[in-house]
Amino acid sequence: MKEEIIISGFGGQGVLSMGKILAYSGLLQGQEVSWMPSYGPEQRGGTANVTVILSDERISSPVLNSYDTVVVLNQPSMDKFESKVKPGGTLIFDGTIQHVSARKDINIYRIDASNYATEHNMLKTLNMIILGGLIQVRPIATVENVLQGLKKSLPERHHHLLPMNEEAIKTGMNLIEKVN
Amino acid sequence: MEEVRLMKGNEAIAEAAIRCGCDGYFGYPITPQSEIMETMMLLKPWETTGMVVLQAESEVAAINMVYGAAGCGKKSMTSSSSPGISLKQEGISYIASAELPCVIVNVMRGGPGLGTIQPSQADYYQSVKGGGHGDYKMIVLAPASVQEMADHTVLAFDLAFKYRTPVMLLADGVIGQMMEKVVLPPFQPRMTEEEIREKYPWGTLGKLKGNKKNVITSLALLSEEMEKTNNHLQAKYREIEKNEVLYEEFQCEDADYLIVAFGTCARVCQKTVEMAREEGIKVGLLRPITLFPFPTETIKKYAEQTKGMLSVEMNAGQMIDDVRLAVNGKVPVEHYGRLGGIVPAPDEVLNALKEKIVK
Structure with a gap:
């Protein structure tokens, strides 16, 4: 099994930490993992993205030109990456995005995470809602492993927030819907 | 069982340096390698191994602190990214000439000039063909994974002391910033002063009664002397070429x-x-x-x-x-x-x- 993923959104939406939690989940599943962030000026206010690869075999390039799964949280990310989904691959987009890919050869899913998070005062766990949606349609990691991964990437003083994040993951799993 | 960790290449360098008994790190922050010093500051090795971690006032100061520490036979290192490495070139040339061991990490970014903070490999010539003035070479290691960032840190110190020469770890922004699985090297204690005196008798740790004076310098006013130094360095580089090729x-x-x-x-x-x-x-x-x-x-x-x-x-x-x-x-x-x-x-x-x- 090999899953090549890019997650892209505004800086501050938790894109990099979401990738990190996925990478930790892969580690717990005994897989090879790589996590390559955009660390440039985009991290400071523009769009930020992270490439995560989970694989049963040695990972060659940490930098890719096409992906099995693309997760986009804002319009610029949609515009930049919708064409980079491999045929048969998966595109997941946040409900705030207006102009959606018209591609017929990929599976497109909408997750109305930002709106839901705003209404339910869950913006701090927005990325976990998205992550819940992702693992619902791409079962690359179990909820248990994701939670373990979160525990590993979170400093101990924040561990009391784990139940809140678990709830967010479950929310995301229910919220995601196929659009094509 | 060995513990598998997930970390950035830069963090792996810091962890490996502390674990292999490094005595001192001297650096000045610059993206994309600032996590090296940041990780050391978080790990506080001065409380455990006694290693010094010091943010110098500039890159030039940092490399000269390395020069001083290396002269004492201490395991010392610095790190920077391309523009900062350019600033260190004078010091590196002196260290090569004085035949001192040290490790220099360059996590390359795009140049020339202040350039960009994104990954690049444009310092190949600078690293391999000299960089500073004079006929000298550094051993240059090019890690391609986070695991190698850790492994090569240990190897770099071994080679530096084996040949009494500066060794450069030449990485780039990708390897520095990305996270992968890594198994860290086992802990080695730092050498005591007695052990250093025994193993590296050339070190200037202070003259003991009855010992001859050690002089570390890159200056020889007589050209004949300097030619001898040069010939000796060149013979060493041929030896390195014969023994240390890795691919x-x-x-x-x-x-x-x-x-x-x-x-x-x-x-x-x-x-x-x-x-x-x-x-x-x-x-x-x-x-x-x-x-x-x-x-x-x-x-x-x-x-x-x-x-x-x-x-x-x-x-x-x-x-x-x-x-x-x-x-x-x-x-x-x-x-x-x-x-x-x-x-x-x-x-x-x-x-x-x-x-x-x-x-």
Whole structure:
């Protein structure tokens, strides 16, 4: 099994930490993992993205030109990456995005995470809602492993927030819907 | 069982340095390698191993602190990224001339000038062909994974002390910033002063009664003396060339064409090789792990077997010179690269390979 993923959104939406939690989940599943962030000026206010690869075999390039799964949280990310989904691959987009890919050869899913998070005062766990949606349609990691991964990437003083994040993951799993 | 950790390349360097008994780190922050000092500051090794971690007032100060510590036979290191490494060149030349061991990490970013903070390999010439003034060489290691960032830190110190020479760990923004699985090296205690005196009698730890005076200098006013120093250095570099070449071969046995690439580019090209093989093009990848000494003999051997080579680098074509010298005109050697902080994608390299080499 090999899953090549890019997650892209505004800086501050938790894109990099979401990738990190996925990478930790892969580690717990005994897989090879790589996590390559955009660390440039985009991290400071523009769009930020992270490439995560989970694989049963040695990972060659940490930098890719096409992906099995693309997760986009804002319009610029949609515009930049919708064409980079491999045929048969998966595109997941946040409900705030207006102009959606018209591609017929990929599976497109909408997750109305930002709106839901705003209404339910869950913006701090927005990325976990998205992550819940992702693992619902791409079962690359179990909820248990994701939670373990979160525990590993979170400093101990924040561990009391784990139940809140678990709830967010479950929310995301229910919220995601196929659009094509 | 060994503990598998997930960490950035920069963090792996810091962890490995502390674990292999490093005595002192002296640096000045610059993206994309600031996590090296940040990690050391978080780990507070001065409370455990007694290692010094010091943020100097500048890159120039940092390399001269390394010069001083190395003169005492201490395991010392510094790190920076391209513009900062340029500032250190004078110090590196002095350290090479004075024959002192130290480790210098360069997590390259796009240049020239202040450039960009994105990954690059444009400091190949600077690292391999001199950099500072005078006829000197550094051993240059080019890690291509987070695991190698840790392993090469340990290896760099071993080689530095084996040959009393500065060793550079030449990485780039990708390897520094990305997280991968890593198994850290086992803990080695720092050497005591007695052990250093015993093992490195050239160290200037203070003259004991009855001992002769140790002098560490890069200055010789008499040209005859300086020529002797130079000849000695050159003999050492020939010895290094003979003993320390490291490289990795990937699908080379039956290759009709060869890609030569180091560091991040080697990772990208591994994928290119897989893609090309799916199309029936027999390509292999030769990854130099030491850039000095360069795997000249191996490339020479592949010039007999292959029809052409592509040197893939994140620069305008620097390592290609060394590939061409090794190939010596036997087969065509072309270059493909991206500049200024852009990492080439695997399919781009495949297209370049088809256009330039596979005809």
